[in-house]
Amino acid sequence: MYLKQGNSFPESTRDDLATLFEETIALVREVLGEKAFWLWRFRHNQWNWLARPTTSAYDAVMYVFSQNLHRAAELxxxxxxxxxxxxxxxxHHVQAFDARTTNMTNLRERDMLLGRLVESVVEHGRYVPSE
Known part of the structure; x- marks a missing residue:
């Protein structure tokens, strides 16, 4: 649906969206590296990276980093x-990033949690959970 509507946007809007995507994906890659969209999971009695990109991580990471482009150098x-x-x-947030939960409430929670991560790392140099 978005693609259908998006294709009817004025060319200048499409160009702006392309620039936003390109700047965001470049920042994510520089800051988080190749594991940017991987999830850290407990499997086979140990924690390790789920070595593939996931939409659970992608959506939240891209949204939050796009909202922080103004402080790209700091990130x-x-x-x-x-x-x-x-x-x-x-x-700390394994439940929130469960790929089986994808309703709007879950998506907003992931965005909020990633936003807190960004603030914590910038402020403290590490993740400090706000529980």
Missing amino acids: RRHAEDFRAAMPVFYQ
């Missing part, structure tokens, strides 16, 4: 902190 400076924080973050 880049914390790239190593973000990479170290991701496993801790996912262990």
Whole structure:
């Protein structure tokens, strides 16, 4: 549905959306690296990366990073902190990033949690859960 409507947007809007996507995906790649859309999961009695991109991670990461493009340099400076924080973050919020739950409430919760992650890493240099 969005693609159908999106194709009817003025060309300038489509260009703006393309720029937003390109800037966001570049920032995500620089800050989070190849594991940007992977999930940290407990499987076979150990925590490890689910070594494939997931929409559960993709949607929230892309949304939150797009909302933080104005502080891209700051996020880049914390790239190593973000990479170290991701496993801790996912262990605290494993339920929220369950791929089987994809209603609007779950999507908004993921966005909110990722937003808190960004704030925590920028402020503290690590993920500090706000529970």
